[in-house]
Amino acid sequence: MSLSDIKHSLKKYEFPVSAKEALIRIEQILVGRAGTSNKQVDGAIEIISEFVFCETDRRSGRRSGGLTPLQQLQLIDIICDYLSSCTNESTKNTVFLSLFGGMESQRRLKILSILASMAVSASSTSVLLAVGVWLQQMGCSSPQSLQLVENVIRDHFYLNTSNQMTLKALATTAPQFVSNFITAVTELYLHDVQGVNKLPPKNLLEVITSWVYSNPTLCMSAQLNPAALSNGAIPMAAVTPLAGLIHWCALAPLYIETDSEMVEVAVPFKKIKIEGEKEQSIVKNYVNKSLTESELYIKLHLGVLHSLRAGRRTHGPPTAVNAQHLAGLVPLVQAYAHQLLQRGVKLHTDDKLQDCLDRIGQSVQVALANGCVYGNINNLLTLLDTLPENRLLRIIIKTHQQAI
Template sequence: MSFSDLKHSLRKYDFPACAKEALIKIEMLLVGRAAPTNKQLDVAMDIISEFVFCETDRRGNRRGLNPLQELQLIDIICDYISACTNETTKNTIFLSLFGSMESQRKLKILSILASMAVSASSTPVLLAVGVWLQQMGSSSPQSLQLVENVIRDHFYLNTSNQTALKVLAKTAPQFVSNFITAVTELYMHDLQRVKKMPPKNLLEIITAWVYSNPTLCMSAQLNPASLPNGSIPMGAVTPLAGLIHWCALAPLYIDEDTEIEELPIKRIKLEDEKLPIIKSVPSKSFTEAELYVKLHLGVLHSLRAGRRTHGPPTAVNAQHLAALTPLVQNYAHQLLKCGVKLQNDTKLQDCLDRMGQSVQVALANGCVYGNISNLLAALDTLPENRLLRIIIKCHQQSI
């Protein structure tokens, strides 16, 4: 069948049937033993534009999907991805649909699809989204926008789906790892002390994920994505450096220990049912400070699990760790302006202790790649801290 006949056959269908048929045709064009030709790629993109997202008609005039049609399309894509048993085929089609993200309309559809996949714990779709995050780059504007949409839908309110969210670390670890990496790009990065802190429910879930699964942060690296023939794989960046930032800066950014309450599950009483009398148990409460301490311990366990027995280290970039120093120096500078002795400020010393612990465990387990000499030089510019000084001196002598 010629390319023109292929398009002509799809024009016999109305939406949403044309979208369902188009996915089959795209698979025929792009999946095979060899990489697709430029002509096949161009035809596939034309089919995606006209018959999947309905951006143009046969004459090239602009069109679009209404909200109902968007939901129908999301359902079709979700069914296709869930039924696809070959990882390479699944990722080929998913990246062909959403790999070129100049269109905000496509990104909106992808964000809804990702959010629905989180709600439904749809492992195949979440794994595909995880590959997309990695290929786009966890710090890209598109990735950050998608992650912000998922956070808005699932992590701002104290919802009842926390158990389902916690399970994602086991069912879709590559997605969770790339998701956390992108999330760490959103918070605690401003030099001017504008405190953009993660929502408390998000902090609680990420803490549970990392603390319970020491290898989670390395999942995207331990399980390389199955990509289309001829594609360029983007290296997976672990969330460890970003989480080290969070844990180290938390003492500086938290003003007070706000309690986070775990709400007890309410049981619905059935008609004529006599419920046993149970003494009320006060709900367990957590403070932000306690959660960051627990997260810090989880990160240290993850750094130990990130040790590479073969090949160069890949867990933490030395440059990313060094990027902490301007933030801490800015805080110290503000203290000095107020006449505070840096050695006596417990928040600053807690921050420096956590930095020292993280750097020591990372270096001792061979997790750090990049220019370690520059990292140690940057750390040496920080205010006096006994633990940090010992660690810097020890590793400077070993280089």
């Protein structure tokens, strides 16, 4: 069937039925052939624009106002149904990327953000895995990926602790999505943008800590489970969140105050009832200690070290941590040390700085010992050697420089 015939058949339907039928036609155009021509791809793009997102007026060819809020929700429901019913991962990802790939359109990105947020709420594995592939193909640090992730954080990780169990379960149901999500999240915080280090919301930190600490292989999920794409598609390399998490854990002592949060909770006190004794309602208050931010970063740091051990490659070159990404810590730590010197503080006596350097040393040692680092390791060690004096870090640098 020619493109004009497909369009003619779709014009018989009104939205949202036209969008549902269009997804079927798009699958037929893009999937199941040895190779898809540019003409077929262009045809699928036209159908998507006109019949799925209603970006083009059928009669005049001019861009219309797009979908109303109600129509957006109808379209999201249709896309969810399609992804849930599609049993072939390659087909599902191909159609999904054709809908949202490129993403020059803010309207489509808005729809995708709503779709991703709803999928997180509903723990929709099929949708989340497709979103995970999208993040990887777009690049987890791309503006579009960061915008989507910020929307998900706003919807689920600010002042909302009631859904933590649902969020924590995503590491098991959609690990590839979670891995790419964390990679993108680490780009948003503790990056010293114009002298300001934005900290992640505590609820977000709690969930990420739980994910990483409880699942040592989680950070490698996107690499261990390559995205299923159609023939001829170019898969983008998965980047683990490990380097970004090492940044978080190392820099946390410099910006997080050591604090405590004690929460009074009233709970029933269990007591053995003696025969003949009148039943009493006894309530006892006990103090339930919630982890502070500084304690969460300690726990996250331990989880990262376990993940680095799990990231050891028995075959092939290392893929877990880029040496250049690790080296990005150096100027941030040096800037903090410079501020201390300006205040007349001796660097070896500053507990926060030494804690930071200890964590860098521990992470580098475990990463190098387990063969997780790729790139210019010699340059990494040279840069680390310019950091303020720290006995552990200095021993680790010297040991690995001698081994090269």
